[in-house]
Amino acid sequence: MESFNPYVRELEQLASQALHSGSLAPPVQERAAAALDGQTTEMLRSLVPLPVRRRAGAFFTGMALAKLALEPISAKISSASKAFDPACGVGDLLIAYARHLPLERDLLETVQAWGEQLHGSDVHPEFVRAAKARLTLFAAIRGASGSRNRQPSVHETFPHVSVGDGLSIAGPDTGSIHVLLNPPYAKIAIPPECEWGSGKLSAAALFIDHWLSTSRPGAHVTAILPDVLRTGSLYGKWRANVESRAKIELVQVVGAFDDKADVDVFVLQLTVGSSDCKQSVSWWRTSAETARSHVGDRFRVYVGPVVPHRHADDGDRYPYLHAKLMPPWQTIDAQDTERRRFQGRTFTPPFVAVRRTSSPHDRHRAIATVVDGRLPVAVENHLLVLEPRDGTLETCQALLKMLHDERTTSWLNDRIRCRHLTVGALSEVPWWDRKDDR
Numbered sequence: 310m311e312s313f314n315p316y317v318r319e320l321e322q323l324a325s326q327a328l329h330s331g332s333l334a335p336p337v338q339e340r341a342a343a344a345l346d347g348q349t350t351e352m353l354r355s356l357v358p359l360p361v362r363r364r365a366g367a368f369f370t371g372m373a374l375a376k377l378a379l380e381p382i383s384a385k386i387s388s389a390s391k392a393f394d395p396a397c398g399v400g401d402l403l404i405a406y407a408r409h410l411p412l413e414r415d416l417l418e419t420v421q422a423w424g425e426q427l428h429g430s431d432v433h434p435e436f437v438r439a440a441k442a443r444l445t446l447f448a449a450i451r452g453a454s455g456s457r458n459r460q461p462s463v464h465e466t467f468p469h470v471s472v473g474d475g476l477s478i479a480g481p482d483t484g485s486i487h488v489l490l491n492p493p494y495a496k497i498a499i500p501p502e503c504e505w506g507s508g509k510l511s512a513a514a515l516f517i518d519h520w521l522s523t524s525r526p527g528a529h530v531t532a533i534l535p536d537v538l539r540t541g542s543l544y545g546k547w548r549a550n551v552e553s554r555a556k557i558e559l560v561q562v563v564g565a566f567d568d569k570a571d572v573d574v575f576v577l578q579l580t581v582g583s584s585d586c587k588q589s590v591s592w593w594r595t596s597a598e599t600a601r602s603h604v605g606d607r608f609r610v611y612v613g614p615v616v617p618h619r620h621a622d623d624g625d626r627y628p629y630l631h632a633k634l635m636p637p638w639q640t641i642d643a644q645d646t647e648r649r650r651f652q653g654r655t656f657t658p659p660f661v662a663v664r665r666t667s668s669p670h671d672r673h674r675a676i677a678t679v680v681d682g683r684l685p686v687a688v689e690n691h692l693l694v695l696e697p698r699d700g701t702l703e704t705c706q707a708l709l710k711m712l713h714d715e716r717t718t719s720w721l722n723d724r725i726r727c728r729h730l731t732v733g734a735l736s737e738v739p740w741w742d743r744k745d746d747r
């Protein structure tokens with residue numbers, strides 16, 4: 310992260326000028342405003358190569374998203390509360406929190422008072438220094454000005470923002486605590502004793518786990534997390550674990566993290582320790598709970614088993630379906646398609662094939678084709694197979710209409726924003742009927 314240093318020095322110079330003159334002169338004010346709004350991300354992108362940023366999980370929360378994430382807790386922020394961001398980067402979440410803190414008599418007193426309330430850590434010293442400078446600049450931009458005492462250096466400000474590993478430290482232990490998180494999302498090895506997962510999973514899941522263990526009951530956790538934690542089947546046990554240790558106050562689907570990142574996020578707000586209360590907020594919208602029936606009541610859902618680069622062309626010869634062969638929203642006869650040999654599971658028509666890969670920006674999320682025919686069919690891994698429980702072509706065609714309905718797309722966009730549709734998500738799609746019509 311050393312290549313970020315020249316920019317950090319610029320930020321420190323600006324903050325130092327503010328501290329020494331007790332305010333921001335107009336040209337400095339403009340530069341400070343830029344440093345608080347998007348410029349840090351641009352500088353990180355231009356100074357630090359993408360692979361290095363990826364390894365570090367260094368993607369800073371823009372001001373708009375930081376404000377949105379903290380809005381629901383704004384009424385709970387006061388001069389008696391404390392914030393702790395264990396992976397604070399250049400301080401965007403702490404700055405969004407400081408927006409709700411009172412100003413003191415002058416800039417120095419404001420920086421000192423905020424310094425007792427704002428805690429953070431990051432493994433990269435460059436980010437910690439930038440966070441301190443930006444917090445000082447934010448206090449000055451908010452209007453704290455004038456000073457009567459000795460001016461500290463920027464390094465002396467915000468003593469509780471320091472270098473540290475957010476997966477092993479503890480936060481402040483007095484006062485009303487808000488843990489703020491936009492942790493790294495990259496996959497890391499999960500410790501063997503972990504109850505909810507194994508192998509490699511998102512570091513974000515581990516951060517939440519650590520802060521649920523470390524925080525006192527009653528502490529609030531506000532986190533910006535990758536959508537896969539909200540909807541992915543790999544994180545089902547993690548979600549159950551979170552539910553057993555905290556009250557879920559809010560699950561807010563946000564969409565793309567920013568205009569460059571290829572990841573959708575959501576905001577999760579928890580109160581630590583209220584484990585035995587029934588959760589009133591669920592991980593995804595609950596129209597499925599109120600619908601009288603779901604796709605899974607009428608269909609068994611499977612992932613196509615053929616992985617072409619893994620499975621040799623051995624065994625009996627079957628009609629073979631893969632995503633490129635599937636005309637959307639039509640009925641095809643599998644006899645007319647390609648053939649291949651396969652030794653694994655096959656499916657006998659009629660059934661519905663749905664493309665596994667789609668994006669929340671597509672016009673339809675579950676793009677489907679009805680497959681008719683007499684012979685068993687081998688199905689490639691980029692397709693989901695929905696086998697009607699009553700074995701009829703009519704039920705398959707009714708499903709095509711359900712999946713084409715815009716309510717399905719909107720429901721799926723809430724339920725699962727990652728690009729791969731899951732068996733669970735498709736099984737839970739409500740079977741819309743007239744009563745559900747708007």
Ligand SMILES: C[S@@+](CC[C@H](N)C(=O)[O-])C[C@H]1O[C@@H](n2cnc3c(N)ncnc32)[C@H](O)[C@@H]1O
Pocket residue numbers: 365366367368369370371394395396397398399400401402430431432433436473474475476490491492493494
């Ligand atoms: C996605 S960025 C978000 C930063 C900041 N919270 C924000 O919202 O802008 C994640 C940050 O976590 C830091 N990080 C990665 N692993 C860490 C760890 N084990 N402990 C503390 N910080 C870590 C990275 O350096 C990076 O600054």
